[in-house]
Amino acid sequence: MENQVHIQAHDHYDHEGSKLGMWLFIFTEFLLFGGLFITYAVYKYMNPVAFHMAAEELSVTVGAINTVILLVSSATIAMSISAMQYNDVKLTKRLLLATILLAIVFLVNKYFEWGAKISHGIYPGSEQLMEVSRGELLFYGLYFFMTGLHALHIIIGVVFIAVVYFKVANGTVHAERYVLLENSGLYWHLVDAIWIFLFPLFYLIT
Amino acid sequence: MDNHSKHIVPYKTYLIILASLIVLTILSILITEIELGEYSTAGALIFASVKTFLVLSYFMHLKFDNLILKIFVGLVIAVFVAVVVITFMDYIHR
Numbered sequence: 001m002e003n004q005v006h007i008q009a010h011d012h013y014d015h016e017g018s019k020l021g022m023w024l025f026i027f028t029e030f031l032l033f034g035g036l037f038i039t040y041a042v043y044k045y046m047n048p049v050a051f052h053m054a055a056e057e058l059s060v061t062v063g064a065i066n067t068v069i070l071l072v073s074s075a076t077i078a079m080s081i082s083a084m085q086y087n088d089v090k091l092t093k094r095l096l097l098a099t100i101l102l103a104i105v106f107l108v109n110k111y112f113e114w115g116a117k118i119s120h121g122i123y124p125g126s127e128q129l130m131e132v133s134r135g136e137l138l139f140y141g142l143y144f145f146m147t148g149l150h151a152l153h154i155i156i157g158v159v160f161i162a163v164v165y166f167k168v169a170n171g172t173v174h175a176e177r178y179v180l181l182e183n184s185g186l187y188w189h190l191v192d193a194i195w196i197f198l199f200p201l202f203y204l205i206t
Numbered sequence: 207m208d209n210h211s212k213h214i215v216p217y218k219t220y221l222i223i224l225a226s227l228i229v230l231t232i233l234s235i236l237i238t239e240i241e242l243g244e245y246s247t248a249g250a251l252i253f254a255s256v257k258t259f260l261v262l263s264y265f266m267h268l269k270f271d272n273l274i275l276k277i278f279v280g281l282v283i284a285v286f287v288a289v290v291v292i293t294f295m296d297y298i299h300r
Contacts, residue, residue, distance in 0.1 A: 016272065019271075019275075020274075020275070023275060023278060023279070027278070027282045030282060030286070031282070031285075031286065034286045034289075038289065038290055038293055041290070041293075041294075042293060042294075042297055045294075045297060046297070060235065064231065064235060067231050068228060068231065071224060071227045071228060071231070072224065074224075074261065074265050075220050075221065075223070075224040075265070078215070078220050078264070078265045079217050079220050081215075081267075082214055082215055082216065082217055082220070085212065085214045086214065182267075185265075185266075186266055189261050189262075189265045189266045192261060192265075193258050193261050193262070196254050196257045196258055196261065197254050197258070199231075199254075200234060200238070200250035200251065200253070200254050201250075204234065204235060204238040204246075204250050205238060205246060205247050205250050206238075
């Protein structure tokens with residue numbers, strides 16, 4: 001009897017509670033990026049010409065490709081949850097793998113984008129940035145910090161989804177118990193939603 | 207407790223939402239290509255908000271979730287908007 005109670009305590013599973021916890025975490029992430037967006041908005045308001053000139057330097061094409069990649073990856077992880085609910089483990093795994101691959105393609109694009117900027121001498125603390133106007137310096141500071149923090153979230157997302165993939169593969173996450181999969185999906189959609197705002201603010205509005 | 211609210215979203219719904227999101231992205235690029243001056247910022251932000259609404263409702267499953275989650279999300283967004291408004295009232299009236 002005592003043993004049974006012990007096992008039950010370890011096996012506690014609260015679907016709604018776990019999801020609520022994930023949402024609370026997402027709120028803190030939203031406010032973290034929200035604070036950065038306000039910083040961006042205020043500096044743009046104070047330095048409209050410099051922000052306009054600096055934003056012209058960013059490639060809309062690269063930004064747009066990355067936007068589509070993230071949107072597709074959001075759809076694949078969302079569909080993986082439906083696949084899990086239909087108890088189609090094979091499809092769930094394939095969709096999770098597709099999400100991870102798309103995330104890696106996003107990071108490769110980001111690598112080349114940042115690489116091109118850095119080879120032109122534009123990186124935080126570079127001599128070239130010390131000579132430009134204060135507004136342009138602020139723009140590039142925010143660009144590297146915000147897209148960098150976002151890329152860090154992508155890397156964490158890849159690790160998170162990979163963990164879920166292995167848990168699906170070994171049966172720890174299954175059709176009756178898939179809240180971890182749902183939570184990784186919520187996290188991934190948050191990363192997507194942040195990019196939905198980063199893209200127009202840095203690449204489109206010039 | 208176990209899966210009382212199990213609601214399966216069909217694959218097709220997700221594909222429709224994905225297609226709408228891509229169309230909205232293309233539209234937001236086109237609208238900022240036109241010289242609208244100050245309105246281009248507003249336009250891009252409206253498109254981004256509509257896209258985020260779709261992501262929250264369908265991808266993040268809020269449309270089919272508990273009411274309490276919807277209220278929480280609404281409150282957090284309201285707090286953020288209040289901070290934005292107060293910050294700009296400060297900067298505009300300096």
